Amino acid sequence: MVKYARVSLVCFIALVVQACIAGQLPVAGARADVVLLAAIAAGLAAGPEAGAGVGFGAGLVLDLMASGPVGLSSLVYTVIGYAVGLLNAGVLRSSKLIPVASAAAASVAGVLFYALGGELLGQASLQKGNLGIVMLVVAAVNAVLVLPATRMMRWAFTEPRRDYINPRGIW
Amino acid sequence: MSPSRRGSRRRFTLILLVLASLTVLTIDFRNTGPVDSARGVVAGVFNPVRAGASWVFRPVGNLWNSAFHYQKLEHQNQKLQREVDRLRGQSVQNEVDQRQLQQFLKLARIPYLHGLPTTVAQVTSGPLTNFQDTIEIDKGAGDGIKAGMAVVTDAGLVGRIADVHGGTSTVQLITDPELSLFVRIQQRGSTEMGPLGQAHGMGPNRPLRVDDGILINRRVKAGDPVITSGIGTSTYPGQIPVAKVVRVKPSADRTQQVVDIQPYVQFDRLSYVKVILWEPTP
Numbered sequence: 001m002v003k004y005a006r007v008s009l010v011c012f013i014a015l016v017v018q019a020c021i022a023g024q025l026p027v028a029g030a031r032a033d034v035v036l037l038a039a040i041a042a043g044l045a046a047g048p049e050a051g052a053g054v055g056f057g058a059g060l061v062l063d064l065m066a067s068g069p070v071g072l073s074s075l076v077y078t079v080i081g082y083a084v085g086l087l088n089a090g091v092l093r094s095s096k097l098i099p100v101a102s103a104a105a106a107s108v109a110g111v112l113f114y115a116l117g118g119e120l121l122g123q124a125s126l127q128k129g130n131l132g133i134v135m136l137v138v139a140a141v142n143a144v145l146v147l148p149a150t151r152m153m154r155w156a157f158t159e160p161r162r163d164y165i166n167p168r169g170i171w
Numbered sequence: 172m173s174p175s176r177r178g179s180r181r182r183f184t185l186i187l188l189v190l191a192s193l194t195v196l197t198i199d200f201r202n203t204g205p206v207d208s209a210r211g212v213v214a215g216v217f218n219p220v221r222a223g224a225s226w227v228f229r230p231v232g233n234l235w236n237s238a239f240h241y242q243k244l245e246h247q248n249q250k251l252q253r254e255v256d257r258l259r260g261q262s263v264q265n266e267v268d269q270r271q272l273q274q275f276l277k278l279a280r281i282p283y284l285h286g287l288p289t290t291v292a293q294v295t296s297g298p299l300t301n302f303q304d305t306i307e308i309d310k311g312a313g314d315g316i317k318a319g320m321a322v323v324t325d326a327g328l329v330g331r332i333a334d335v336h337g338g339t340s341t342v343q344l345i346t347d348p349e350l351s352l353f354v355r356i357q358q359r360g361s362t363e364m365g366p367l368g369q370a371h372g373m374g375p376n377r378p379l380r381v382d383d384g385i386l387i388n389r390r391v392k393a394g395d396p397v398i399t400s401g402i403g404t405s406t407y408p409g410q411i412p413v414a415k416v417v418r419v420k421p422s423a424d425r426t427q428q429v430v431d432i433q434p435y436v437q438f439d440r441l442s443y444v445k446v447i448l449w450e451p452t453p
Binding site for chain 2: 015018019020023024026029030033047048049052055060061063064067068069070072074078086111114115121122125
């Protein structure tokens, strides 16, 4: 229960940061995608199911906040979160470069899939931004922030020990 | 749990979430009720947070934009100075033109913007993601705003109201490729009615394109002002300044002209806008 509350809190923070900070500070006309970062970090921290779950939930709320097609971000972020979790599970994590590289690659894939999905739905997404710059900015920002974000997600997905919460066992 | 069972549970979760997303997409595509209600709930939760954070972070955002656009600002400053000098010299001529324009409008019985009710709104946030051409404003249904109403600044047309919530609204910018509008390209210094064409956006920081309606024999040149047409079924009142012509070239079949027009409004520096409380007559 505490785990779900923590995950919801982290997702809420990611959405607020996206809406209030990342969305308002464009670099060369492109904006960071903190919600995609949350899905990637969840996949890295707690596996494919967690990545898919966070991608779906946070992506769906982002879609409802924004004016694009509802369900597209959740679809793309679900798949990206799952894929990152799955690939990361099969890799021996001896280097911090692996999550950084995974985040950059997954970000590029996420932006590309979103743009293609939008285009398929008649949203003219490929015309709405310079796709190359958007991919570059999102990948760079997510690569920089992935380690602290993964740490945050690891904290969120760790169920606290009962004896830690209530050492006397009295409820 | 054995690895094979864990693997199949993961795949089941993925398939479930993908199907859920596709279901939501379908419901939204069909434009049925539940998605709009959910949007309203999410807007109710997040908009106060966004408005508060926008107030806090606006100075940071301004500083950020200044840092990234310093050269552009300097260039713009020089350009504006030249423009001020030119306008000073032309002020007498403009008065004469203005009188002529008023007479022309009176004769043509075109609805004039000054007579329309407006409400001023503050821009609370820009686009949330990279594939949006929208802004949020702090006025909504309670202020008489309805979907489809035109949004302007003193410089010209900003866009149209796309969604209305209780106390906020979403404005679709004219740079959005999904938005098209009928415009009239006037000749500078002429009172003659200019040609009518259909313009659509080409994405943020790009000009709009008029690629339908301007026949090859019509005289259009760079610098000509572009205004909303105000024709019968138009969703915008007439005579709102939209843009100025920056490029003209013939269409592929050489029967029409393709005209690129640069909006007067600078969309990345919007703080306040006016919503025209006007709806087209059905």
